[in-house]
Amino acid sequence: MTAAERGRILIDLFTTLDGVMQAPGGVDEDPEGGFRFGGWQVPLDDDVIGKEIWAGMQGLDALLLGRKTYDIWAAYWPHHGDNPIGELFNRVPKYVVTHGELTTPWAGTAVLDGEPAGLDALRDRHRNIHVIGSGEVVRTLLAHDLFDELKLWVYPVVLGEGKRVFGAGTRPKNLRLVAAATTSPRGIVTLRYAPGEGEVHGGTFDD
Numbered sequence: 001m002t003a004a005e006r007g008r009i010l011i012d013l014f015t016t017l018d019g020v021m022q023a024p025g026g027v028d029e030d031p032e033g034g035f036r037f038g039g040w041q042v043p044l045d046d047d048v049i050g051k052e053i054w055a056g057m058q059g060l061d062a063l064l065l066g067r068k069t070y071d072i073w074a075a076y077w078p079h080h081g082d083n084p085i086g087e088l089f090n091r092v093p094k095y096v097v098t099h100g101e102l103t104t105p106w107a108g109t110a111v112l113d114g115e116p117a118g119l120d121a122l123r124d125r126h127r128n129i130h131v132i133g134s135g136e137v138v139r140t141l142l143a144h145d146l147f148d149e150l151k152l153w154v155y156p157v158v159l160g161e162g163k164r165v166f167g168a169g170t171r172p173k174n175l176r177l178v179a180a181a182t183t184s185p186r187g188i189v190t191l192r193y194a195p196g197e198g199e200v201h202g203g204t205f206d207d
Helices: 047-056 067-079 084-091 116-124 135-143
Strands: 008-016 062-066 094-097 109-112 128-132 149-155 175-182 189-195
Touching: 008 116, 008 135, 047 149, 062 067, 062 116, 062 135, 067 084, 067 094, 094 135, 116 135, 128 135
Parallel strands: 008 128, 008 149, 062 094, 062 128, 094 109
Antiparallel strands: 149 189, 175 189
């Protein structure tokens, strides 16, 4: 299979202006580290952003999730199949990166160990693999250049604490901006990036 024939790995992340991606959707979603702002995304949600999120899911034919995101979704979406997003998520194959037993099995789930070769092989099986949330998986994909697009939904909120998209230990890399647009009257902005070229270097403005 040629590079052009392979599928794509697409990362979707909801993040604050200061890069926090922890627990956007619920108070008890991820309190690890004493995080106090679970559900920070909810007050800013609206129909405009909802339609934009749904439009971005068209063509999605597989989900790649980390264990924490998987457990939350596996307990929720099987009971909400009447929702268009729920119908889609229940129908497509799910891949979860974990080394433990699944406490809430979700129909159509396969377990991966998180090795880069196994993640890359998904491109030979699906056309549009979406990674939503799942910070540890995202960090692995970024570190090994195993993604085709990184889409950041940036909310006009600053928290000053919490797990960040690009935290300590992130490998320096260049990204290429694909598109940027304000998608919500509440100030939510989408930034779409593809992998860039070359190494990150410093410089000077002197002649």
